[in-house]
Amino acid sequence: MSSRTITGAVAALTIALTASSGFAAEKKLTIGVADALTGGGAVYGLPQANAVKMAADEINAAGGIKVGSDNYKIDVIAYDDKANPTEATNAVRKLIDRDGVKYILGFCCSGSTSAVASFIGNEKAVMLVGNAAERSITTKKIPNLVRTRPPADYTGQAAGTFIARKGHKRIAVLGALDVGFYAQYVDAVEREVKKTGGEIIAREVFSLRDRDMTPQLTKIRGLNPDAILVVGYVEPAAFVYRQAVELGMNIPRYGFTSGSEEQFLRVTTSEQMEGVWDLRPTELTLLSATKNGIAYHANYTKKYNASPSPSSPYAYDQLYVLKAAIEAAGTVDDTVVVAKAIRGLPVPPQVVMQYQPVDGKMFDVNGQAYTSNGAFQWQKGKWVFVEDLPSDSKAYSQFLSTLN
Amino acid sequence: MLIEILQQTINGLAIGGVYVLIALGLTTVFGILGIAHFAHGSISMFGGYLTFFLVTSQGLPVLAAIPVALATGILLGLLVEMLAYRPVRHANHINAFIVALGLTMMVEGINLQLFGHEQVVIPTGLSRVFRFGGITVPELRLYVIIAAIVLVVAMMVFVERTKTGQAIRAVAENRDAAILMGVNVKSIPLIVFGISTALGVAAGIMVGALFAIAPGIGEGFVVKGFAVLILGGLGSFPGAILGGTVLGITESIAAGFISSAYKDVIAFVVMILVLLIRPQGLLGRTP
Numbered sequence: 283m284s285s286r287t288i289t290g291a292v293a294a295l296t297i298a299l300t301a302s303s304g305f306a307a308e309k310k311l312t313i314g315v316a317d318a319l320t321g322g323g324a325v326y327g328l329p330q331a332n333a334v335k336m337a338a339d340e341i342n343a344a345g346g347i348k349v350g351s352d353n354y355k356i357d358v359i360a361y362d363d364k365a366n367p368t369e370a371t372n373a374v375r376k377l378i379d380r381d382g383v384k385y386i387l388g389f390c391c392s393g394s395t396s397a398v399a400s401f402i403g404n405e406k407a408v409m410l411v412g413n414a415a416e417r418s419i420t421t422k423k424i425p426n427l428v429r430t431r432p433p434a435d436y437t438g439q440a441a442g443t444f445i446a447r448k449g450h451k452r453i454a455v456l457g458a459l460d461v462g463f464y465a466q467y468v469d470a471v472e473r474e475v476k477k478t479g480g481e482i483i484a485r486e487v488f489s490l491r492d493r494d495m496t497p498q499l500t501k502i503r504g505l506n507p508d509a510i511l512v513v514g515y516v517e518p519a520a521f522v523y524r525q526a527v528e529l530g531m532n533i534p535r536y537g538f539t540s541g542s543e544e545q546f547l548r549v550t551t552s553e554q555m556e557g558v559w560d561l562r563p564t565e566l567t568l569l570s571a572t573k574n575g576i577a578y579h580a581n582y583t584k585k586y587n588a589s590p591s592p593s594s595p596y597a598y599d600q601l602y603v604l605k606a607a608i609e610a611a612g613t614v615d616d617t618v619v620v621a622k623a624i625r626g627l628p629v630p631p632q633v634v635m636q637y638q639p640v641d642g643k644m645f646d647v648n649g650q651a652y653t654s655n656g657a658f659q660w661q662k663g664k665w666v667f668v669e670d671l672p673s674d675s676k677a678y679s680q681f682l683s684t685l686n
Numbered sequence: 687m688l689i690e691i692l693q694q695t696i697n698g699l700a701i702g703g704v705y706v707l708i709a710l711g712l713t714t715v716f717g718i719l720g721i722a723h724f725a726h727g728s729i730s731m732f733g734g735y736l737t738f739f740l741v742t743s744q745g746l747p748v749l750a751a752i753p754v755a756l757a758t759g760i761l762l763g764l765l766v767e768m769l770a771y772r773p774v775r776h777a778n779h780i781n782a783f784i785v786a787l788g789l790t791m792m793v794e795g796i797n798l799q800l801f802g803h804e805q806v807v808i809p810t811g812l813s814r815v816f817r818f819g820g821i822t823v824p825e826l827r828l829y830v831i832i833a834a835i836v837l838v839v840a841m842m843v844f845v846e847r848t849k850t851g852q853a854i855r856a857v858a859e860n861r862d863a864a865i866l867m868g869v870n871v872k873s874i875p876l877i878v879f880g881i882s883t884a885l886g887v888a889a890g891i892m893v894g895a896l897f898a899i900a901p902g903i904g905e906g907f908v909v910k911g912f913a914v915l916i917l918g919g920l921g922s923f924p925g926a927i928l929g930g931t932v933l934g935i936t937e938s939i940a941a942g943f944i945s946s947a948y949k950d951v952i953a954f955v956v957m958i959l960v961l962l963i964r965p966q967g968l969l970g971r972t973p
Contacts, residue, residue, distance in 0.1 A: 320803040487947040491906065493897030496697040497941030504690045517805055528815055528824040549807050549898065
């Protein structure tokens, strides 16, 4: 072999290697996040967006998403929907039409999520919903939509059983009852409480921006309830807990809020929170967390210099679900195939939440995932996981399938 | 029932005190300069944010942070008058209106950039609760009510008993006559904005300590402030005091005895009813 031939072969090999490595590096999958990054919903939305970015960094560091011989590195574009239906519609339209995004994650809040869900079925895109708990989001049988958080009434049923078991007969409710999923949670609680002869004696309302709850609490105090149930976003709920103590209401306080210790302590003191129950899906707290949960908490805290909100892993898990589905489908372009693959997945090993599979699959026929529910109590500055709230995901899934 | 009424009245007095301070600032500017100062709410919340910053980031005690915030408020008021409103003082009213709207957006944006999107609560360490019979009064609310009363009395004394206060009233009554009487009308707008903004900052601190400050909160308070102005009578100091107190207590009683869902609606219905009977407001003068 002449030296000329050898030189030519080496040059050809070098070019081929350079070209192939360059080609692999250019593979990029852009995913979108539409979530509340500012405003009242940001207590849920911002940690969700952070969680997706963290998952993307982890997946990229581990080599990306493998599709055949290609590795896709994930690029995240996040838009602020302010938990507002119009803003959410605009954000998602921008992601699909301008940025060419096919996979959209996030979605912390029900009003904005429902607005996007109303048209996503007509798009060549896949929507993965996180913290938004309005039941109707997964009753419309939208094939390209799945949700990682269980609906509110699934949890409300378990919460009602727990409250009834505590022997309370007269329960006063104070909450964001003009928001559908909170009302659904309370309805489910009421059904369970009634089975043991209890009743809801008051349904008082606060809005997202309300901070002075003393008028409602004074009214409730006058009714002498056995317990109070607070359903709503973290910030107004924190004011309810604080002002109930200030009004001398020494009765058990139950809630459905999913706020972190840090979020509550911005408004109340630990002493004012002592003994409060949060009856919610078994979300992230260090005492209830699995190995994945503990690692997630540590990584998030290190990366963002703040503790993750309990519900933020719903969005973190979305990206691992998407990765598993794309790898199973063998395509990033065909969203119909990927959406179908999502519904056939078992629970991926990297997820943080403790999902209860239905027939061995993470999502049921409605595109709904279920976690276990838990009773958490504030004890000495921390949410402490006290016990599981028995929940039948299969029975609820069948019930959900009957709804339109 | 009596205890509940008294408790709701106490509940309403604290928020009513905040409304009074906001409305006094607005009525001072409107009555004397004829400007609907929409940015007042956002500037008030800036004062609350500043106090929070001084307490949490600079380690100042609350009692030391409050005078710094009030002094900054006065300075800010002077700047607003000189840079935003003075150039359009002799122009059509619509110009001042547009400046007010623009200023609102600008201050909101500055608050967001400087202090972020998270809600903040000014830590005071006041968590005791006083009990009088069946009525409970949290320590912080009691101090807010007392502080509001002190500020209102100080404002009234200033306006009624000092030469500067008399000059302000003279300009409000009749600007031309005030000039003829030798009042330095050029300095009046500066003084008015300084006082008005300081009152607003005091209200912002109260909101931040009692409840929370967050982007957009100021707009809600300025709407309530204008409602108080109309309820009490445009340009009337006693009207602003009465209007703010009535609005605060009405909201509280309405939420307690009618429906918390329609708390704001009921308060505004009461306002409309009052205006049907007294179109000039509770203490306004008949034109």
